Amino acid sequence: MPDPTYGARHIAIIMDGNGRWAKRKHLPRALGHKKGVEAVRNIVRVAGKMGIEAMTLYAFSSENWNRPDEEISDLMGLLRQYIQSDIEEFVENGIRLKVIGNYKALDDDIVGMIDNAIERTAANDKMTLAVALNYGAQDELLRATQEIAAAVKNGRLDPEEIETGHISAALDTADLPPLDLLIRTSGELRLSNFLLWQAAYSELYFTDVLWPDFDQKELEKALKSFGDRERRFGGR
Numbered sequence: 001m002p003d004p005t006y007g008a009r010h011i012a013i014i015m016d017g018n019g020r021w022a023k024r025k026h027l028p029r030a031l032g033h034k035k036g037v038e039a040v041r042n043i044v045r046v047a048g049k050m051g052i053e054a055m056t057l058y059a060f061s062s063e064n065w066n067r068p069d070e071e072i073s074d075l076m077g078l079l080r081q082y083i084q085s086d087i088e089e090f091v092e093n094g095i096r097l098k099v100i101g102n103y104k105a106l107d108d109d110i111v112g113m114i115d116n117a118i119e120r121t122a123a124n125d126k127m128t129l130a131v132a133l134n135y136g137a138q139d140e141l142l143r144a145t146q147e148i149a150a151a152v153k154n155g156r157l158d159p160e161e162i163e164t165g166h167i168s169a170a171l172d173t174a175d176l177p178p179l180d181l182l183i184r185t186s187g188e189l190r191l192s193n194f195l196l197w198q199a200a201y202s203e204l205y206f207t208d209v210l211w212p213d214f215d216q217k218e219l220e221k222a223l224k225s226f227g228d229r230e231r232r233f234g235g236r
């Protein structure tokens with residue numbers, strides 16, 4: 001059997017289209033988000049079985065605060081439920097949970113649940129599931145810049161000695177493999193402030209499928225497409 005990952009170690013997904021999925025079915029948006037969580041659960045299992053090393057999922061962006069309060073509270077409610085109901089499965093299946101983004105700004109009880117789940121799964125090594133919460137790539141780069149500036153200020157780093165490696169190391173994704181494949185569902189052709197630095201040489205895959213409908217077959221299609229590409233990294 002060929003390697004189902006086609007050599008992709010780290011994949012990231014912009015899980016878009018929950019609202020449109022609900023709208024098409026004349027259902028409330030909240031139900032679209034609920035179905036979206038089911039798709040997350042399924043895809044995490046599938047990716048783990050395939051042998052993907054790391055998967056980063058865009059769950060809530062730093063710009064999603066612009067949504068109505070009711071929708072934000074629905075999303076936070078689903079996040080609470082998801083952590084509570086799936087933590088045991090992560091523990092059992094060797095999934096290490098990681099969060100990227102400024103999640104400490106979320107409600108205290110959510111921060112507590114996240115920190116607890118991160119701690120309980122810290123030694124797991126089958127797959128890292130990185131969930132992007134209150135994440136924005138520009139905010140991430142801003143925080144990294146502040147960290148580097150502080151190192152310069154107190155004399156630990158010389159401005160002339162700053163390398164791209166210092167920046168990568170100061171990002172939330174520092175401990176993840178390079179990003180191989182970036183998927184976006186629901187037909188939008190933009191990155192919406194996701195992993196701007198990390199995507200420098202990632203392969204991009206866009207599909208019209210709405211996130212709640214994204215299943216094993218769709219992930220296999222994306223990986224097959226990745227496997228068919230020729231990556232050059234500027235060479236020839």
Ligand code: IPE
Nearest residue numbers: 015016017018019020021059
């Ligand atoms: C993605 O679905 C989920 C989040 C951004 C939290 P959307 O809610 O953006 O769905 P559409 O884009 O309106 O269809």
Ligand code: IPE
Nearest residue numbers: 014015016058059060061192
């Ligand atoms: C990107 O989707 C963020 C997440 C999937 C969490 P959005 O629906 O927020 O992106 P835009 O607003 O269409 O760019």
Ligand code: MG
Nearest residue numbers: 016017018019
């Ligand atoms: Mg959207």
